Amino acid sequence: xxxxxxxxxxxxxxxxxxxxxxxxxxxxxxxxxxxxxxxxxxxxxxxxxxxxxxxxxxxxxxxxxxxxxxxxxxxxxxxxxxxxxxxxxxxxxxxxxxxxxxxxxxxxxxxxxxxxxxxxxxxxxxxxxxxxxxxxxxxxxxxxxxxxxxxxxxxxxxxxxxxxxxxxxxxxxxxxxxxxxxxxxxxxxxxxxxxxxxxxxxxxxxxxxxxxxxxxxxxxxxxxxxxxxxxxxxxxxxxxxxxxxxxxxxxxxxxxxxxxxxxxxxxxxxxxxxxxxxxxxxxxxxxxxxxxxxxxxxxxxxxxxxxxxxxxxxxxxxxxxxxxxxxxxxxxxxxxxxxxxxxxxxxxxxxxxx
Amino acid sequence: xxxxxxxxxxxxxxxxxxxxxxxxxxxxxxxxxxxxxxxxxxxxxxxxxxxxxxxxxxxxxxxxxxxxxxxxxxxxxxxxxxxxxxxxxxxxxxxxxxxxxxxxxxxxxxxxxxxxxxxxxxxxxxxxxxxxxxxxxxxxxxxxxxxxxxxxxxxxxxxxxxxxxxxxxxxxxxxxxxxxxxxxxxxxxxxxxxxxxxxxxxxxxxxxxxxxxxxxxxxxxxxxxxxxxxxxxxxxxxxxxxxxxxxxxxxxxxxxxxxxxxxxxxxxxxxxxxxxxxxxxxxxxxxxxxxxxxxxxxxxxxxxxxxxxxxxxxxxxxxxxxxxxxxxxxxxxxxxxxxxxxxxxxxxxxxxxxxxxxxxxxxxxxxxxxxxxxxxxxxxxxxxxxxxxxxxxxxxxxxxxxxxxxxxxxxxxxxxxx
Numbered sequence: 060x061x062x063x064x065x066x067x068x069x070x071x072x073x074x075x076x077x078x079x080x081x082x083x084x085x086x087x088x089x090x091x092x093x094x095x096x097x098x099x100x101x102x103x104x105x106x107x108x109x110x111x112x113x114x115x116x117x118x119x120x121x122x123x124x125x126x127x128x129x130x131x132x133x134x135x136x137x138x139x140x141x142x143x144x145x146x147x148x149x150x151x152x153x154x155x156x157x158x159x160x161x162x163x164x165x166x167x168x169x170x171x172x173x174x175x176x177x178x179x180x181x182x183x184x185x186x187x188x189x190x191x192x193x194x195x196x197x198x199x200x201x202x203x204x205x206x207x208x209x210x211x212x213x214x215x216x217x218x219x220x221x222x223x224x225x226x227x228x229x230x231x232x233x234x235x236x237x238x239x240x241x242x243x244x245x246x247x248x249x250x251x252x253x254x255x256x257x258x259x260x261x262x263x264x265x266x267x268x269x270x271x272x273x274x275x276x277x278x279x280x281x282x283x284x285x286x287x288x289x290x291x292x293x294x295x296x297x298x299x300x301x302x303x304x305x306x307x308x309x310x311x312x313x314x315x316x317x318x319x320x321x322x323x324x325x326x327x328x329x330x331x332x333x334x335x336x337x338x339x340x341x342x343x344x345x346x347x348x349x350x351x352x353x354x355x356x357x358x359x360x361x362x363x364x365x366x367x368x369x370x371x372x373x374x375x376x377x378x379x380x381x382x383x384x385x386x387x388x389x390x391x392x393x394x395x396x397x398x399x400x401x402x403x404x405x406x407x408x409x410x411x412x413x
Numbered sequence: 414x415x416x417x418x419x420x421x422x423x424x425x426x427x428x429x430x431x432x433x434x435x436x437x438x439x440x441x442x443x444x445x446x447x448x449x450x451x452x453x454x455x456x457x458x459x460x461x462x463x464x465x466x467x468x469x470x471x472x473x474x475x476x477x478x479x480x481x482x483x484x485x486x487x488x489x490x491x492x493x494x495x496x497x498x499x500x501x502x503x504x505x506x507x508x509x510x511x512x513x514x515x516x517x518x519x520x521x522x523x524x525x526x527x528x529x530x531x532x533x534x535x536x537x538x539x540x541x542x543x544x545x546x547x548x549x550x551x552x553x554x555x556x557x558x559x560x561x562x563x564x565x566x567x568x569x570x571x572x573x574x575x576x577x578x579x580x581x582x583x584x585x586x587x588x589x590x591x592x593x594x595x596x597x598x599x600x601x602x603x604x605x606x607x608x609x610x611x612x613x614x615x616x617x618x619x620x621x622x623x624x625x626x627x628x629x630x631x632x633x634x635x636x637x638x639x640x641x642x643x644x645x646x647x648x649x650x651x652x653x654x655x656x657x658x659x660x661x662x663x664x665x666x667x668x669x670x671x672x673x674x675x676x677x678x679x680x681x682x683x684x685x686x687x688x689x690x691x692x693x694x695x696x697x698x699x700x701x702x703x704x705x706x707x708x709x710x711x712x713x714x715x716x717x718x719x720x721x722x723x724x725x726x727x728x729x730x731x732x733x734x735x736x737x738x739x740x741x742x743x744x745x746x747x748x749x750x751x752x753x754x755x756x757x758x759x760x761x762x763x764x765x766x767x768x769x770x771x772x773x774x775x776x777x778x779x780x781x782x783x784x785x786x787x788x789x790x791x792x793x794x795x796x797x798x799x800x801x802x803x804x805x806x807x808x809x810x811x812x813x814x815x816x817x818x819x820x821x822x823x824x825x826x827x828x829x830x831x
Contacts, residue, residue, distance in 0.1 A: 159688050168515060168577065169532045170689050176529075195781065197688040302574055306534070395815060404814040406805050411499065411676030 086273035086403055089256040091333040093245070098253065100144040100326065101242040107137040108238045112231040119228060123220035127209050130227075134209055135315065137234070138202060142322035146283035146330065148409065149275050150252045151244035157237045160193070162202040164309055165290045174198040175207060182222045187229040189236070202310075205230045210312040270403065276334050277398060278406045283327055284390040285410050287320055292383050295370045303376070305367030316366035321359050328352040335401060344396050351389040358382040433741030434733030436659040442720050442732035443666055444652040447497050448645035450716075453490035453725045455638040458631075461487045461586075465631045469624040472610040481590050485702055488583065490725055491638075492709030496717045499672035500665035503644055503651040509571065509582075511637050514696060516579035518588045520569070521626070523617050525595055535575050542569060542580070543622045560625040562633050581633050584697070589627045591699035598692045598780030600772070602701035664808075664816035666735050670714045671804045671817070678710050679797035687790050692776035703775040704768040707793070708761040714800070715754045735807075743810045750803040757796040763789050 111133045118130055141161060144152075152158045163171055174196045178186070186195050198204065205227070213223055245252045255265050259272040266272040295308040295316070308316035331348060339345035361378040362369050369375035398405050464483040468476040491512070498504045519528055519539035532538040540548055546558040550572055557564060569580035579585055592605030608616040610624050644651035655662045686694030697703045716722045720734025740747035767773045767789065778786030808817045 156688055159684075163689075167534065168693070169534050170691060170694075172532075173529065174689070174691070196690050198691075297574055304574075394818075398815060404805065404809050405818040407671040407675045407801055407818060409676050409680055411672040412678075412681030 085260070086269055086338075086401060087276055087334040088337060089259065089269070089272065089334075092276065092330065093253045093256050096326075096329045096333045097144070097147060098242070098245055100140070100329075101238065101245060104137070104140040104144060105235070105238040105242040107133070107140045108231070108235040111137045112228075112235040115224075115227050115231045119224040123217070123224045124215050131209050131313070134202075134205060134313065135318075138310065138313075138315065138319070139322050141202065142319045143326040145323065146279050146327055148279050148282060150255070151241040154244070155193075155237075155240075156197065157241060159197050160200045161234065161237060163198045163200070164203055165294070165307070166198070166203060170196070170198040171203045171207065175204050178226070179219065179222060182218070184222075184225065187225050189229075189232065192229045192233055193236075199226075200230065200233055202234070205234070206310060206313050273334070273401070274403045274406055276330065277393070277401070277403050278408070280327060280330055281390065281393045281405055282408055282410060283323060284386060284393055285408060287323055288383065288386045288390055289410070291316065291320055291323075292366075292379065292386065295366060296376070296379060296383070297370070300371060300373055300376055303371040305370055308365075308367040308370070311365065311367035314365040314367070317359050317362050317369075320366075321356065324352055324355045324359070335397070338401060342400065344392065344400055347392055348389070348397070351385065351392060355382065355385050355389065358385050433737050436663050436738070437656070438733040439666075439720070439735055439738060440655055440659060440662045442734070443662075443717060444645050444649075444655055445732065446716065446720065446722050446730060447494065447651070448642060448649075449724065449730055450490055450494045450497075450722060451638060451642040451645060454487065454494060455635065455642055457483070457487040457490055457725060458635050458638050462631050462635060465586075465627055468607070469610055469628060472607045472620075472624075474607045477590065477605070477607040477610075481700065484583075484586060484590055485700065485705070486725075488697070488702060488706065489709055491583065492706050493713045493716055493722065495677075495710050496669045496673050496713040498669060499677070500668035501651055501655065503654060504641070507637070507641060509576075510566070511582040511634060512584070513571070513576065513579040513582050514584050515577060515693060515698070516584055516588065517577040518593065518699075520578050520580065521585060521588060522592075522623065524593055527595070528593070535577055537572060537575070537578055543619050543626055560622055560629055562629045562636070565626070565629055566633055581630055583634065584699075585630050586627065586634065587697060587699045587702075589623065589630070594692065594699055594701065594776070596692075596776075598690065598776050598783070600774065600777060602774070603699040660813065661816055663735060663738070663811065664813045666717055667804060667808045667811075667813065667817040670717060671801055671808070673710060674714055674797050674804060675801040678707065679794050679801070683707070683790060683794050683797075687779045687787060687794070690779055690781040692779070695776045695779070698776065701768065701774040701776065704761070704764040707775075708758070708765050711754065711757050711761050711797075711800075715758070718750065718754065739807045739810055746803075746806050746810045750800075750807050753796070753800040753803040757793065757800050760789075760793040760796040764793060 111130075114130055114133050118125060118127075145158075145162070148158065152161075175198065178199055186192060192200065208223060208227055208230070214220065250264070255263055256272065259266040260269045262268055266275075291309050295304050295306075295311075297304045305311060309319050310316055328349075331352075336345055336349075339348075358378065358381050361381070362375060364372060364375050366379065369379050394405060397403075461480065461483040464476070464480040468480045494504075495512075498508050517532065517535050517538050518524060519541060520535075520537050522541060522543045524539065524541075528539075530539055537550060540550070542548065542557055542560065542564075546556075548555045548557050550568075555568060565580045569578065572578045572580075588603075590605065591603030592609070594601065594603045596602075606616055608614055608620075610620055610627070612620045612624070641651075643649055646652065655665060682696050692698060695701075695703045696706045718734065719731070719736050721729065721731035723729050736747055736751065739750065764775060764778065767778060767786075768775060773786065775790075777783065778790050780786060805814075805818075808814055
């Protein structure tokens with residue numbers, strides 16, 4: 060064990076000492092991305108959601124209407140784990156539409172409320188069976204639906220409460236199953252995705268070349284910054300303080316919109332550090348990126364209210380706008396400077412629709 | 414004869430085309446095509462207007478049907494312009510006035526109880542302009558006693574910055590002609606009756622106001638399409654913006670192609686609806702015309718890539734294209750992209766045939782538990798993803814990656830351009 064750690068340390072210091080030009084054969088450090096960022100993050104997600112599902116089972120055995128404080132706490136821990144890896148839009152998280160099923164957001168057409176209400180009115184028990192539930196509307200499957208059940212007032216009427224418990228169990232078991240599946244498929248099976256990353260250099264079933272894979276990582280980094288900027292910040296801000304739209308913030312019901320962004324920043328920074336940082340060692344762009352993420356976290360700490368309220372408060376709104384400025388700058392670095400420096404192409408963005 | 418020799422020479426040089434057009438020539442032709450397509454959109458919208466006037470004057474089922482047919486015909490050329498939208502700021506800023514979607518139709522007219530009474534996102538979810546001469550909007554009272562172009566375009570459309578408050582454009586007209594589709598993911602489109610416009614034998618009340626709305630909203634569509642057509646004139650602003658910097662102009666063409674293929678069509682319009690199994694997540698949800706809308710979007714990408722378009726009257730227009738620019742640099746990248754476009758059209762044709770020949774509309778295909786239908790839609794989405802990759806490659810071949818991929822982004826956030 061110790062030897063392994065030492066070896067890893069040696070490897071790291073060797074690659075840091077290697078001059079930029081000599082690294083041109085590998086556009087990103089895929090091994091570091093997999094072993095130091097993606098796998099640990101999915102492991103954590105899998106553990107947290109498994110615990111969440113267990114807690115829900117225990118809760119429902121005791122009573123259908125008991126206090127949900129403990130469940131809320133574990134919801135937060137699970138959501139922290141998800142937000143830290145929300146940005147990975149390839150591999151097992153994309154298989155079987157898992158990313159979308161984990162969390163339906165943004166929800167511009169109010170689908171979660173609509174579909175959840177219909178389901179609870181019908182009290183359809185058949186659809187809660189694991190295989191059926193996995194194929195149901197994504198609006199009722201994941202974190203967004205769970206948040207509504209745990210953080211908004213629910214009926215105490217016995218039949219409704221009983222059904223809510225069954226639904227809670229279906230959602231959390233589904234979350235745990237998807238998370239475990241993602242983590243497993245990265246490590247095991249005929250073609251573990253970790254292996255796909257490590258063999259991209261010569262091309263494989265998923266990537267023509269390491270260039271394509273590295274571009275995908277870059278694209279995911281950029282897409283998440285775009286998501287933070289446009290959906291998580293600018294949409295709730297609206298055009299003016301009178302027109303602020305707090306309820307467009309992510310997870311506003313559990314008051315954790317800015318906590319989500321904090322975990323996004325940490326996850327994104329880790330993605331950048333593991334994949335690309337060694338290629339930019341000593342380059343001013345590397346420093347600008349590091350400091351950009353740092354300033355983002357510092358600016359988040361200036362928010363004294365939940366984001367959904369801060370946007371409508373003249374003083375706090377100014378702090379949100381400062382955060383927007385930081386993200387704009389960071390996104391511009393990733394979109395304009397980083398591709399050129401790495402010799403990679405950004406590719407189109409999945410968020411380019413309406 | 415000369416052409417033949419050139420062709421042979423071209424093959425001799427490993428498929429490297431000899432006479433690629435200049436960027437300027439490609440851009441001029443791209444702008445010419447835009448003008449022709451918007452002109453076709455305008456002409457067919459004028460035919461729609463004739464049908465709408467006839468319906469209001471004589472609200473028979475036959476006249477309602479004629480108006481519906483005219484609406485569907487008007488959609489075809491318009492959808493083929495959509496690849497112009499994302500790269501060209503003038504088009505993107507304007508597009509919401511004519512093609513905003515999805516809409517909370519309760520803003521406009523009566524809706525069924527299942528629609529619900531309120532929404533988290535929209536306080537005007539059931540404002541019902543047609544039934545209400547006075548409306549409380551954004552804390553002030555609005556006089557809606559006269560329904561005219563001004564009320565719809567300036568006061569109501571996207572009121573309170575809520576995108577689903579769609580008061581104008583194709584989909585508002587579609588709702589007025591078809592009404593709500595209450596069949597869920599089962600068979601059937603909207604069921605509006607011609608008597609909804611009959612002031613003497615009026616169903617659902619306010620038939621005069623419903624007719625006034627339909628007339629005003631159709632006129633607005635024509636005004637807007639006429640305006641957009643002139644933007645592509647010899648001295649039009651859209652053409653001028655495109656020609657300002659030829660390299661950026663070429664990148665603009667690709668930004669439009671890629672953004673429409675990927676984020677918009679594959680993502681927002683198709684995958685989201687499929688994942689939600691929600692019939693309201695269908696682009697032309699009242700008329701069940703979505704299969705054509707999607708097909709024509711792909712055709713739009715092909716049109717701008719190949720520089721060719723078949724007009725509504727059957728005339729073919731073609732000229733210098735970005736396809737030729739790509740082929741000159743790397744003929745296999747060009748061929749791959751052309752092949753991927755045809756492959757996507759094939760998959761979209763499956764959706765068209767399902768609706769037109771087998772009578773199974775798009776909203777049924779995305780229904781929960783319809784494994785076979787879901788797979789057909791998913792196949793089209795997958796084809797769009799392959800197409801997107803091929804577009805990305807073509808962009809890289811021309812060495813334009815940085816401008817093309819950030820292009821649509823800089824439209825929304827000019828601060829990012831440094």
